[in-house]
Every structure is written in structure tokens, then in C-alpha cells.
Amino acid sequence: MGKVKTGKVNMRHLLNKREKGVARALDLKYTERFNARPKEDKDLIYHLGDSAKRMCWSAVSGKLPTLRMAGGILWVVRQNRILTAREKLASLGFPVTPDVANVMGVPELPLADVRRAAEVAGNAMHWGTVGVVQMVALSCFHSVV
Secondary structure, three states: OOOOOOOOOOOHHHOOHHHHHHHHHHHHHHHHHHOOOHHHOOOOEEEOOOOHHHOOEOOOOOOOOOOOOOOOOEEEOOOOEEOOHHHHHHHOOOOOOHHHHHHHOOOOOOOOOHHHHHHHHHOOOOHHHHHHHHHHHHHOOOOOO
16 A cells, blocks of 8 residues: 555545545444444545445455445545555555566556546456456366367
8 A cells, every 4th residue: 555644644625525424423333333443443444435324344344345336435544535546456456566566477557547547446356356267267168179
């Protein structure tokens, strides 16, 4: 993930009234459920595109909420910021940093257009999952010689 220091970037002012309301409601639900402050959970992420009734967050599973084509903001609670397109792609296994690209043995995915990167992240599967699906599909066929 990017090198953003906690408390240095506050994007809360970018949220609309409904999104701020969802974030506040989820903060209250988190406090009630876990008896802790949401800002103390370094991995807590909310999906602000849903109603707070759905509690679409990472609090229970420890996993990112589902990425969607329709969008919706993934809110990094501790850092008061929006999850970036680069971070979304990294969560899907895309080689968006030199280190990841080197480990995968592929070139780094260039991300010049943030909007396009967000679209790709919203309509993608994890690369490992795609590989498993291809392996299963190919193993279902055999040639008759």
C-alpha cells in the first residue's frame, strides 16, 4: 500500500452527507460490537456505498468489502481516507509495484489513468483465482489421438 502516514491526510471533507452518516453509524456499531474505538483497528475498512444496516466492512472477516463496478467508496477508517485504485488492484494480485512485479516475474502494471484503474479493479478477479479457473477448465478436456 501507499506510504500515507496516519493523521497526515484527512479526506473526510470529500464524503457527501449520506456517506458521512454511514461512516458515523458504522463507527457506533463497531464500538458496540467490539467495545473498542474504530480508529484503533489498523485494518478496518467500510464500504460507504451501502446502508449502515448491511454493515459492509472488514471488521469481522478481516477482508476487504467486495469491489463493485458501480463503485462506492471504500473508507480506510484509521487514516480518514479513501482506498486508492492502486491499492484495490494490489488486493486483487495485480503487479502494481516493482516488488510485486519482480516476485511475479512480470512487468509492473502502469497506472497512468486513475479512473481506468478504478474500473479495472471494479470488474476483476484475483489473478490467482483466474489461474485456478483456467487450470480446472483445461483439465476437463483431453485430446483423443
